Amino acid sequence: MVPKLILASSSPRRRELLELVNLAFTVRKQEFDESTITTVEPAQKVEQLAINKAKSITIYEDEVILAADTVVSFQGRIYGKPKNSDEALTMLRSLSGNVHEVYTGVMIRSLTKEISFVERTMVEFWPLEIEEIKEYIATKDPFDKAGAYGIQSQGAVLVKNIIGDYFNVMGLPISRVVRELKQFQIVPNPTRC
Numbered sequence: 194m195v196p197k198l199i200l201a202s203s204s205p206r207r208r209e210l211l212e213l214v215n216l217a218f219t220v221r222k223q224e225f226d227e228s229t230i231t232t233v234e235p236a237q238k239v240e241q242l243a244i245n246k247a248k249s250i251t252i253y254e255d256e257v258i259l260a261a262d263t264v265v266s267f268q269g270r271i272y273g274k275p276k277n278s279d280e281a282l283t284m285l286r287s288l289s290g291n292v293h294e295v296y297t298g299v300m301i302r303s304l305t306k307e308i309s310f311v312e313r314t315m316v317e318f319w320p321l322e323i324e325e326i327k328e329y330i331a332t333k334d335p336f337d338k339a340g341a342y343g344i345q346s347q348g349a350v351l352v353k354n355i356i357g358d359y360f361n362v363m364g365l366p367i368s369r370v371v372r373e374l375k376q377f378q379i380v381p382n383p384t385r386c
């Protein structure tokens with residue numbers, strides 16, 4: 194039987210990226226309480242979160258579960274999604290003119306096999322005027338995104354340079370994911386789904 198890919202995520206970006214490469218999948222939302230993972234090392238944190246998200250949903254025989262978690266790391270601090278405008282302002286002011294890291298942890302599991310890995314991308318922001326930051330926050334783009342910006346949306350104009358996988362910043366390192374999924378007999382459709 195051909196295994197079915199289940200995306201354990203409510204992130205619209207992760208859905209978009211699976212669609213981009215023609216992977217057929219269904220979404221099963223996970224509700225793992227992220228606050229229970231208190232690790233301060235970003236790579237460990239995203240990997241643990243991805244593992245816990247993947248394990249928090251029921252898996253059936255012919256299924257492969259994919260889960261991920263993304264954070265921004267800057268000068269020893271981890272930035273998740275901002276809770277309000279003030280927090281978004283604090284995050285974006287500190288990222289302004291500096292280089293930060295974006296980590297995404299990924300877990301892929303079936304009933305017989307599981308793998309997890311972490312990808313890191315370095316992102317440099319232009320020096321930002323406070324007014325520019327406030328105007329960006331007013332667009333509401335920052336609020337459902339780690340580090341208070343979306344590289345794939347209006348936040349694109351904040352970014353001067355990146356080193357690493359762009360899609361990792363968006364929430365899923367899709368090329369590595371596709372390569373790892375082959376081990377689970379899951380491959381993209383050759384024609385558009």
Ligand SMILES: Cc1cn([C@H]2C[C@H](O)[C@@H](COP(=O)(O)OP(=O)(O)OP(=O)(O)O)O2)c(=O)[nH]c1=O
Pocket residue numbers: 201202203204205206207223261262263264265274295337338339340342343344345348362363364
């Ligand atoms: C830095 C950055 C993050 N993000 C997003 C990706 C993730 O959706 C989000 C980080 O939150 P996550 O907790 O990784 O994911 P989520 O809560 O959106 O979804 P789920 O836990 O159900 O899988 O930040 C962007 O879309 N663009 C960016 O440039």
